[in-house]
Amino acid sequence: MAIIWNTPLPPPAVSQQQRLPPALEDDAFLADEMSFETLLVLASDIAAQLSFDRGDAAPLSFEHSATAPQGNWQPLFAKSEVTGMAIILSFDAALEQHRFRQSQSRGMGNTLAYLIALYANLDRWYRAFIPVQTASADHIKLTIQTVLQAQLVRPFQYVVILAQALDGYRPSLLADPRLQTLDPLWGIHYDNGRFIASEQQQLLQQQLPAISVLEQQLQLCFSAAVNAVSQLQADGRRRLQQALSHADHAPEVALYLTFLQLFARAQARLNRFTERHLDFYYRQVLRQQPQPLTADAVFLKLTPDNGLTTPLSLERGMVFSAGQDARLRDILYRSEQSLRVSDAEVKRVYSLLLKRDPLMSPERELDFVTAIHSDNLWPQPSDPPRSRTLLTLFGETPALQRNHPPSAPGLAIIDPVLYLPEGRRRVSLTVNLHEAERPHLAQQLYRLRDAPYPAVLRKRLTTLLLTLAQTLTPLLPDDDAPAVIAALVDALTPRQLQALQHSRDDEAIGLLYKYFLLGVLNQTHEPTRGCRVLGHLFSRQTLSRADWLTDDEQRLIVAKSRQLLPADSQPLLAALLNGDRLVNFYRLYSELFTLRISTESGWQTIASYRIHPLGADDDGPYGFRLSFTLSPGFGAVIPCDPAIHGERWHYRAPALQLDMKPETPFFPYSVFRDFVLGPLVLATRVSGVRTFQIDTTDGPVDVGKTFYPFGAQPTGQPSLTLASDELAQKPVQDLTLTIDWANLPGGSDGFRQHYQGYPGDYANRRFRAQLSVLREGEWKAVGGPFALFASEPGSDRLRPDRHIQA
Known part of the structure; x- marks a missing residue:
């Protein structure tokens, strides 16, 4: 038969000293388990059993007369409130619960007898404080009186009335003489052989419930008593220390209390069994010597005042006081490191996981991230506040393991140009990208261009590439960088060095990255590092404004990949790195993003868009162009409104969101x-x-109706003013104004025929206007005068439409 032993988990702890098994705790085994309170109660009980003869004339003999007056020594302890407090503190709730369960197993009568005795003891505790006239005794009396009246009067009356109702069916449960002298606070008095309670009428009007219900009610009566005692114990322990310290004790009581405190020292030496057992085990059996003492360490929380406007610096070794120990010595702590105190505090904790799925291609061949997962670790919005929270800081958290949807990183473009309330709206966005280290590398290029000799150029190039390698640590660890970079610089041809010296900044920076990546790839023998280099090369090749890799370089890359990667990955890599750059771009990047734009109905998704590589006229060395068209039926694009678009969107301009699609066949984050x-x-x-x-x-x-553009009767220099909120918010490059004229003359010769009876030349072209734009508070002419009316080709017949371009 196999025996499976499950080792119990250690208890929750914040230090190693708190993780010992229970059997090795200091108080797990005590040779003398009697506490100060228990010894005091025991002495009081023994004193109640020691009798003496109070009659002075009674003879002293071995045969004591039954009629002689008797006394005991118990009043000796009744003179001090310390005894009453010790009785309350010695109440063992666990032991009483065991006794109550035993009485329940023996029937209703035993349960009632136990509860009556328990409540009678509570009455005795209260009455024991009545004759004592000290400040602490008065406080205890008031506390007990308050607790008993608020929590236990009605349960005790219920128990007494129930026991009296059952007297006819079993021996009397109310024979205890203490019940006839209860304190008036209980509301129970004894009259002509019966007990009468203050709430007796209400209790008797209730129909006697079933036995199971009675058992539950008696359980509630017991719980009320235990809870009341626990409440009294919480306040009584502090009051006991105060009572021991004052000087109002009778001499005989003070003498015995002093004896108990001295006896506690002997108990402490006797109860070192567990400690001495550990010493024997480690010193004698294992022959180990104790380690030197280490200073206690704590975590200190510093909260700045509301008036702190700038962070406060605390130097290393700053001394903090934790008060004094039992011997009135200062407890001092010194900080182990410098600290800056500000009003910053942790509000939320998130996890971020960049997942790489080995089953997805081409991401696995390029060491690309396949999904991004984020989880809110703390605080949990749906959980109640917890004092001790276990956090999974790295990897997949429990929430992510429950099929948590992946995150969709992206960016938002906020600009007044996007204010497009109506019409057919065509939007084009060109995203120019640069290398992250471009500013630093651009500053160092002049040293390469000023190198007088090839040897100096190679030395300076080595230094520059070592700096670049530090920003690409996953590709080239610091230990391998000097040898690898020295070898790749030596392998560069004079033509490559000359191209590096005479290129523009962006082209030279691109060459630096190319020489570095190709050199690392040529010298690596690790598949993981090789995949990372291939990913960098692929990103720059597909996002470049022109072909970034030459044909020879592409063939070199494919040949090297055959040495590093399995055969099933070769066709895909050949297509990615040795194929048509534009074909790869449109195949992988055509559905990268989810586009949403701020409209009057909220965030509206743009269903169709196109993405293109950069053209020769674009500025950046890398990037892409994105375009889409909003039909007239698409919602009006308006500035962000927190009430419509969310609390954080408090900008006064429209916004366009570009989010990476987490479910796309090719996740573009690593690109x-x-x-x-x-x-x-x-x-x-x-x-x-x-x-x-x-x-x-x-x-x-x-504007929706026909109107006279220059007034019903134009005179002088009439004008027509057009204003638009959309135009006012944008730097307009060109404008086409379409005018639909109504009631034009229908003759073949236009206005000349219409006004032929009037003197002068009224040809169509004679009606001219000047376009002006209000800019910086002034009207400024745009172009020259233009004809207000258009004619049919080959004749002077007027056309109803006129297109004016500016």
């Missing part, structure tokens, strides 16, 4: 992780805008 944002070029082209505020010489007009 962009080594780049920083450069200039963002945002352009919009809108057609069909009809919302304007128009003013003529006659005043404001309704």
Whole structure:
């Protein structure tokens, strides 16, 4: 038969000293288990059994007369409130619960007898304090009286009335003479052989419940008594120390209390069994010597005052006081490190997991992240506050293991240019990316260009590449960097060095990364490091404005990958690194993002968009262009409103969100992780805008109706003013104004035919206007005068529509 032994877990602890098994605790085994309170109660009980003859004339003989007056020594202890406090503190709740369960197992009568005796003892405790006239005794009396009246009067009356109701069926349960002299606070008095309670009428009107219900009610009566005693014990222990310290004790009582305190010292020496057992085991059996004492260490929390505006610096070795020990010596702690105290505090704790799935391609061949998971570790919004919380700081937390959805990192672009309330709106966004170390590398390039000799150039290039290697530690550890970089610099041809010296900054920085990555790949023999290098090369090749790798370099990469990766990965890598760059771009990047834009109904998803590689005219060395069109039926794009778009969106401009799709076949996080944002070029082209505020010489007009653009009777220099909130918020590059004329002359010769009876030349082209724009508080002319009316091709017949471009 196999015996399985499950080792019990250690108790919760905050230090190693608190993780001992219970059997090795200091008080696990005591040779003398009697406490100060227990010894005092024991002496009082023994004194009650020691009788003496109080009659002075009674003869002293071995045969004591039964009629001689008797006394005992118990009043000796009744003179001090310390005895009453000791009786309360010596109450063992666990032992009483065991006795109560035993009485329950023997029937209803035994249960009632136990409860009556328990409540009678509580009455005796209270009455023991009545003759004592000290401040601490008065406080204890008041406390007991308050607890008994609030919690135990009704349960005790219920027990007495129930026991009296059952007297006819079993021997009397109320024969204890102490019940006839109860304190009046219980509301129970004895009259003509019966007990009468203050709430007797209410209790008797209730129908006698079933036995099971009675047992539950008696359990409640017992619990009320135990809880009341526990409450009294919490206050009584502190009061006991105060009572022992004052000088109001009778001499005989003070003498015995002193004896008990001296006896406690002998008990302490006797009860060192566990400690001496451990000493024997470690010193004699294991032959181990104690380690030198180590200073106690604590964590100190410093909370600055509300008036602290700047952080406070505390130097290492700062002394803090923790008060005094039992011998009135200062307890001093010194800080082990310097500290800055500010009003910063931890509000939330999150975990971040960059997951790499070995079953997903091409991410596994490029060492790319396949998903991002984040979890709110603390505090848990749905859980009540806990004083001790176990946190899974790294890896998959329990929430992530329950199929927690992956995170979708992204960025938001907030700009007034996106204010597009109506029409067919075409938006183009160009995202330019730069190397993260571009500012530092650009400052160091001049040293390469000023190198007088190839040897000096190679030395300076080695120093620069060592600096670059520190930013790419996962690719090249610090220990391997000097040898690897020295070898790759020696392998560079004079033509490559010349290209590095004479290129522009962005091109030279791209060459630095290329030489570094290709050199590391050529010298590595570790598949993991090789995959990381392939990922960096792939990112720059696909996001580059032009072909970043030459044909020879692509063939070198594919050949090296055959040495590092399994055969089933070769076709895919050949297609990624040796194939058409544009084909790979559109195949992998066409569905990277989820686009959402702020509209009057909230965040609205843009269902269709296109992503393109950078063109030759774009600024950045890396990046992409994104374009989409919003139909006239799409919601009005408006500035962010916290009430509609969320509390954190308190900006006064529209916003466009670009979130990476977590479920896309190719997760793009690793492609962009080594780049920083450069200039963002945002352009919009809108057609069909009809919302304007128009003013003529006659005043404001309704643009939805036919109106006279220069007033009903134009005179002097009439004007037409068009105002638009959308135009006012944007740096407009070009504008096309479409005018629909009504009631134009229908003749073939236009206005000349219409006004042929009037003197002068009224050709269509003679009606001209000048376009001006209000800029910086001034009207500034845009272009030259233009004709207000258009004619049909090949004739002067007027056309109803006119397109004016500015």
